[in-house]
Amino acid sequence: MTKKPKVFLFVPYLLWLALFVIIPLFLILYQSFFDIHGQFTFGNIVEYFTSGTYLSMTLSSFFYAFLITLVTLVISYPAAYLLTRLKRKQLWMLLLILPTWINVLLKAYAFIGIFSQSGSVNDFLAFIGVGRQQILFTDASFLLVATYIEIPFMLLPIYNAIEEIHPSYVSASRDLGASQWETFRRVIFPLSLSGVRSGVQAVFIPSLSLFMLTRLIAGNRVITLGTAIEQHFLVTQNWGMGSTIGVVLIIIMVLIMLLTGERKKGAAK
Amino acid sequence: MMEKRSFKWANLYLVFVFLLLYAPIAYLIYYSFNAGGTMNSFTGFTWEHYQAVFEDTRLIRIALDTLKLALSSALAATIIGTFGAIGIYYVKKRRTRNTLLSFNNILLVSPDVIIGASLLILFTMVGFQLGFTSVFLAHIAFSIPIVVLMVLPRLQEMNDSMVTAARDLGANSFQVLSRIILPSITPGILAGYFMAFTYSLDDFAVTFFVTGGGFSTLSVEIYSRARQGVSLEINALSTILFLFALGLVVGYYFIQQGLEKNKRKRTAVKDPTNHEKAVSPR
Secondary structure, three states, X not given: OOOHHHHHHHHHHHHHHHHHHHHHHHHHHHHOOEOOOOOEOOHHXXXXXXXXXXXXXXXXXXXXXXXXXXXXXXXXXXXXXXXXXXXXXXXXXXXXXXXXXXXXXXXXXXXXXXXXOOOHHHHHHHHOOOOOOOOOOOHHHHHHHHHHHHHHHHHHHHHHHHHHOOHHHHHHHHHOOOOHHHHHHHHHHHHHHHHHHHHHHHHHHHHHHOOHHHHHOOXXXXXXXXXXXXXXXXXXXXXXXXXXXXXXXXXXXHHHHHHHOOOHHHHHO | OHHHHHHHHHXXXXXXXXXXXXXXXXXXXXXXXXXXXXXXXXXXXXXXXXXXXXXXXXXXXXXXXXXHHHHHHHHHHHHXXXXXXXXXXXXXXXXHHHHHHHHHHHHHHOOHHHHHHHHHHHHXXXXXXXXXXHHHHHHHHHHHHHHHHHHHHHHHHOOHHHHHHHHHOOOOHHHHHHHHHHHHOHHHHHHHHHHHHHHHHHOOHHHHHXXXXXXXOHHHHHHHHHHOOOOHHHHHHHHHHHHHHHHHHXXXXXXXXXXXXXXXXXXXXXXXXXXXXXXXXX
């Protein structure tokens, strides 16, 4: 009897789970079996896997996401490691994370100015004698801006993972005669891999689906899976094909989660 | 010696990353004062772009709408999510609990486009008019899981014997909830509200999908303006938003700190299991 009010308060949450989590996922799968005229068809899936356009788009989207993840990792790992050795690390971390509170669109907008034909980067290139280049609306600018936006999302999990390593491991390693580099390679790096994994998850999956950057910064020269979905849903109104790409994106997402997730069985050994 | 030198290099690298992250924001703010009207050559100082922001009634209306949306959707998400977390915490079977938690996290890991597209299908199938309500519901939907994740750890930290004691002393479950459980998870609830609020403010992709055109948020508006090119009004607006975000984070930081202190003080007095603190002279 005494439990009743609690059960009643739990109902909205369960309703949310059903209505906004589970049903939409099924709807996107369901929608992928309909063509643009609302007829049931397997054509979308067949088209996706036979047309060169979709496959090459998927591949290039993958390639860009891979590059973005790699570059953010290379920049963030040393930064996260060095941060954990600072005195006021909490404050520094807060400062480095703060830009994530600025709207992504504003950051993208800043780069429109910075990379423009007469922007600062081009001024600098002209100054050192390279001459002005087309930077905005190129693949490179897309990579740069996407990397910039994703850095904090890589930084935070790695920092947390390194912070969680008990200092006695490091002391033990040093006491046993390991050099600083050996300690890093054999103790800190392996123990921080869980953070790297969650960082990769947090960067790779959104990188596959960035769609407004491809428009604002890459000028539609780069098409990610996200751009394709957005185009099909909001421009060509071909929801079936959009959903098919959505299903592919969900499958890729699940695969990445499985690949980068904690391997419980391995850990148990 | 060696140690010291490498440490300086370390600082240099951190300063580099720091500058990298802040440079675009600084750039935006700097040119918001440019009388020249472009984002490249600074010709003179002016406040006129800020004036333009405050005279732009459409922009002000959208900003207020965005704020209203964030405040209200975060409130709804916090209420549903808090009781969701309490519910999950009291689910007895570990298996069921883990399943609920993994379903909870689906929306956190799903790309925005997927959330947007699937909710668009949902709203159209039900025959829902796209506009404020659809955006409002979508924002509640993607904010709930983060609230749950913020509240759950506080529940796990809660002293369960307090609940048992309250029950033994004859408290009904409403009293247990309002006098014991809710006060002890308040920091988690506030953190959840704050996160939900910022999620809602920051969202672009989901809103872009489920807003029919009649309703716009700042992100959507900035997107459509940025597509037309540079206008320093957006720079001025982003400076204001930056200061707002800064104030929000700093304010939140102090509120959390204050709560932690309060909580420590109170537990020291009230919690009988807290021997060490109860015994120590105050």
